[in-house]
Amino acid sequence: MPFSKLGLPPALVNGVKAMGYTDPTPIQLRAIPVVLGGGDLIGSAQTGTGKTAAFALPTLARLGKHEPRGPRVLILEPTRELAAQVETAFRDFGRFTDLRATVVHGGVGYGRQRSELQAGTDVVIATPGRLMDFINERTLSLAGVKILILDEVDRMLDMGFVKDVKKIIAMCPKERQTLFFSATVPPEIEEVARFALRNPARIEIGVARTVNQSVTHAFYPVPQGLKFDLLVALLEKTDFQSCIVFSRTKHGADKIARKLKAANHSVAVLHANRSQNQRVEALAGFKSGKYEVMVATDIAARGIDVAGVSHVINYDIPANPEDYVHRIGRTGRAAAVGDAFTITTPDQAGEIRDIERFIGQKVPQLKLEGFNYSAQPKPAMGFQGAAPAHGQRPAHGHGGGRGGQGGHGGGRGQQQREQRYFQPSSQTQAPRPGQPQGHGGGHSQQAEHPQRKFGNLSRGRWQRR
Numbered sequence: 001m002p003f004s005k006l007g008l009p010p011a012l013v014n015g016v017k018a019m020g021y022t023d024p025t026p027i028q029l030r031a032i033p034v035v036l037g038g039g040d041l042i043g044s045a046q047t048g049t050g051k052t053a054a055f056a057l058p059t060l061a062r063l064g065k066h067e068p069r070g071p072r073v074l075i076l077e078p079t080r081e082l083a084a085q086v087e088t089a090f091r092d093f094g095r096f097t098d099l100r101a102t103v104v105h106g107g108v109g110y111g112r113q114r115s116e117l118q119a120g121t122d123v124v125i126a127t128p129g130r131l132m133d134f135i136n137e138r139t140l141s142l143a144g145v146k147i148l149i150l151d152e153v154d155r156m157l158d159m160g161f162v163k164d165v166k167k168i169i170a171m172c173p174k175e176r177q178t179l180f181f182s183a184t185v186p187p188e189i190e191e192v193a194r195f196a197l198r199n200p201a202r203i204e205i206g207v208a209r210t211v212n213q214s215v216t217h218a219f220y221p222v223p224q225g226l227k228f229d230l231l232v233a234l235l236e237k238t239d240f241q242s243c244i245v246f247s248r249t250k251h252g253a254d255k256i257a258r259k260l261k262a263a264n265h266s267v268a269v270l271h272a273n274r275s276q277n278q279r280v281e282a283l284a285g286f287k288s289g290k291y292e293v294m295v296a297t298d299i300a301a302r303g304i305d306v307a308g309v310s311h312v313i314n315y316d317i318p319a320n321p322e323d324y325v326h327r328i329g330r331t332g333r334a335a336a337v338g339d340a341f342t343i344t345t346p347d348q349a350g351e352i353r354d355i356e357r358f359i360g361q362k363v364p365q366l367k368l369e370g371f372n373y374s375a376q377p378k379p380a381m382g383f384q385g386a387a388p389a390h391g392q393r394p395a396h397g398h399g400g401g402r403g404g405q406g407g408h409g410g411g412r413g414q415q416q417r418e419q420r421y422f423q424p425s426s427q428t429q430a431p432r433p434g435q436p437q438g439h440g441g442g443h444s445q446q447a448e449h450p451q452r453k454f455g456n457l458s459r460g461r462w463q464r465r
């Protein structure tokens with residue numbers, strides 16, 4: 001069924017066309033009629049399924065025309081990046097309307113957000129903390145909210161926003177439409193849902209336990225002390241177009257980025273301790289191809305939509321199996337192909353089992369051909385940005401970088417202070433015997449990767465003021 005048959009007004013159908021979408025995705029097909037009909041909804045959908053349009057399009061349709069008062073739609077997002085991304089989607093879809101959207105998040109000054117709110121906006125897309133600031137200073141009232149949307153609810157609760165979220169829900173009028181989107185709906189979310197929604201329809205698409213079919217994924221066991229060397233070797237042997245490397249910690253992400261830079265990769269870093277400007281620059285640089293590698297933590301990368309990510313490498317195995325699915329969801333989006341590698345250490349059999357149980361499939365454990373698994377882990381000095389033992393990154397494979405080095409600062413002095421992080425573990429062991437060798441024909445036979453596609457679309461009448 002085409003978008004034009006879903007009951008959306010022509011201005012929005014044209015907005016969707018301008019985005020290059022031809023047919024609705026399954027969640028759009030199912031959610032748009034429910035939201036247009038005014039019903040509450042709990043949508044569980046894997047990232048990359050098109051859920052943003054599934055709520056944005058019918059919401060814009062219900063708004064009709066701009067009204068110069070307080071917001072009629074409030075959307076809560078767990079991170080600044082997601083909030084910014086959803087705002088962009090609203091502006092893109094609404095380009096042929098006169099509706100206005102305002103994003104409200106921390107990490108930037110209050111002035112511009114305050115004046116946009118004061119000027120009157122139809123849709124506010126916000127992270128909970130900054131939203132509460134504006135409510136407390138009485139710049140913003142939620143009294144006119146007719147549609148409340150909570151996106152990535154599971155992550156919002158994981159991040160400790162539950163109190164703020166409940167407070168915000170309670171500040172919205174009782175007569176409203178409420179939509180919940182969450183990758184999974186565990187009992188604590190059901191509890192918030194009972195409090196916030198009325199007879200919700202439930203739509204479950206591509207349950208988060210499934211790993212996107214278009215992604216090949218594998219575990220690469222390695223002794224603890226050789227993790228970084230294996231990461232560099234994987235990057236060298238992989239014909240990647242763009243790669244996200246996941247670290248469990250912010251500190252670890254900085255460290256990995258610094259060392260990758262020393263190995264001649266162009267690197268961006270994304271984590272919660274980076275300033276808003278640094279985050280924006282990192283994402284924009286990664287999207288444009290200035291940085292070929294982005295080192296990120298789970299929270300920073302949650303839901304981020306970057307087209308053409310050809311590879312994901314989990315430098316650290318994710319802390320919980322759900323994050324495995326989310327991380328891998330960064331690649332293979334919108335039917336593109338992508339590969340996902342997870343570096344594992346001998347003490348992680350439990351985590352591996354949990355992931356396999358969660359996704360309901362065995363993940364192959366591979367060895368990288370040509371990598372010296374019995375090399376002595378290097379002493380800490382070898383990790384301090386001095387010439388790494390693997391040498392400079394050769395020009396083969398991915399073309400010697402796209403220029404530009406990642407903006408994450410940090411000099412040698414800091415590296416020395418932080419060297420403990422990469423000290424090899426005393427438990428270093430060889431990988432388990434009997435693991436399959438190679439990588440189904442090796443890295444050299446990667447499928448062709450999609451071109452990056454970043455529309456430079458006009459924003460029409462959606463204007464920042």
Ligand code: AMP
Nearest residue numbers: 021023024025047048049050051052053
């Ligand atoms: P989301 O799950 O909302 O983050 O969307 C994932 C990606 O799919 C984004 O790049 C969207 O622009 C894209 N997308 C969403 N809906 C469609 C559609 N109907 N046709 C093609 N691409 C879409």
